[in-house]
Amino acid sequence: MSAIFALANQKGGVAKTTTTGTLAAGLKKQGFSVLTIDCDPQGNLSMSVAAENQDSATMYEVMKGTVSAREAIQHTPSCDIIPANTILAGIEQELHNVGKEMTLREKLRDEQTGVAEEYDYILIDCPPSLGLLTVNALTAADYLLIPTMAETFAASGITQLYDTYKSVKKYTNPALRIDGVLLTRTERTRVTKTIQELTEKIADYMGADVYRTTIRSNVIIKEAQAVQENVFDYIESKAQTKGERVSEASRNFVNDCLNFVKEFVEKEREQ
Numbered sequence: 293m294s295a296i297f298a299l300a301n302q303k304g305g306v307a308k309t310t311t312t313g314t315l316a317a318g319l320k321k322q323g324f325s326v327l328t329i330d331c332d333p334q335g336n337l338s339m340s341v342a343a344e345n346q347d348s349a350t351m352y353e354v355m356k357g358t359v360s361a362r363e364a365i366q367h368t369p370s371c372d373i374i375p376a377n378t379i380l381a382g383i384e385q386e387l388h389n390v391g392k393e394m395t396l397r398e399k400l401r402d403e404q405t406g407v408a409e410e411y412d413y414i415l416i417d418c419p420p421s422l423g424l425l426t427v428n429a430l431t432a433a434d435y436l437l438i439p440t441m442a443e444t445f446a447a448s449g450i451t452q453l454y455d456t457y458k459s460v461k462k463y464t465n466p467a468l469r470i471d472g473v474l475l476t477r478t479e480r481t482r483v484t485k486t487i488q489e490l491t492e493k494i495a496d497y498m499g500a501d502v503y504r505t506t507i508r509s510n511v512i513i514k515e516a517q518a519v520q521e522n523v524f525d526y527i528e529s530k531a532q533t534k535g536e537r538v539s540e541a542s543r544n545f546v547n548d549c550l551n552f553v554k555e556f557v558e559k560e561r562e563q
């Protein structure tokens with residue numbers, strides 16, 4: 293049975309997609325089988341792994357029930373993925389049935405066509421809202437992983453997500469647990485330290501852990517995303533194949549990512 297994680301935060305730009313892609317690639321490098329699910333109509337995760345999301349089956353068809361989860365899977369060098377595009381935004385208005393919050397859970401765990409038995413990890417990248425797509429992801433998941441930025445508004449916004457988490461736990465998925473809070477895009481400033489402490493207080497209130505590893509801001513992630521590669525393959529090809537110089541800051545960033553993947557796996561083993 294897969295361990296299913298929803299990476300969610302209604303705040304935009306806090307690195308939900310980047311964390312999903314990097315974690316998936318890192319887990320795959322460690323020998324795990326990983327499926328990612330692009331639950332964000334922006335389709336950025338699909339783009340970042342060069343998945344085909346225009347003429348192929350996507351999350352929209354899976355949620356509508358016209359295609360099974362298995363049929364929508366694409367294989368990429370970074371991870372397997374069920375892609376998404378802008379059409380997915382419409383699903384929030386198109387699902388009317390009672391129990392619509394359970395749709396993704398049922399699709400993934402269906403005995404005949406579900407894929408929850410087939411992967412070590414399933415990572416769901418959520419949109420920046422607390423609407424039906426995020427509720428579906430939280431209802432399908434075993435764990436909520438919260439990427440957040442070292443920024444005051446981002447830290448305080450986590451409490452809104454916590455309210456949604458509590459509702460999901462109450463009504464549709466009592467077994468849901470918080471995996472942890474991951475601080476991303478950090479800068480070496482005094483205010484980062486203060487926000488880190490604020491985030492720890494908020495996490496404490498939710499009964500959640502904050503990952504020891506924090507992910508610094510570094511341009512190498514944008515470079516990797518621009519050529520649709522994961523950061524591990526990108527830095528390797530830059531240094532070895534192309535013989536280009538890689539800065540110490542970029543190496544440190546990749547080490548952050550590796551440490552995060554390790555901590556994630558250790559934590560999951562403990563849970």
Ligand SMILES: Nc1ncnc2c1ncn2[C@@H]1O[C@H](COP(=O)(O)OP(=O)(O)OP(=O)(O)O)[C@@H](O)[C@H]1O
Nearest residue numbers: 303304305306307308309310420477508509510514
């Ligand atoms: N550690 C980092 N250093 C520098 N840039 C980063 C880092 N992490 C993410 N970014 C950049 O920040 C932007 C937002 O990241 P990302 O798309 O992952 O966030 P998101 O939370 O998924 O956004 P949305 O809420 O729109 O779905 C992207 O341009 C990405 O390249």
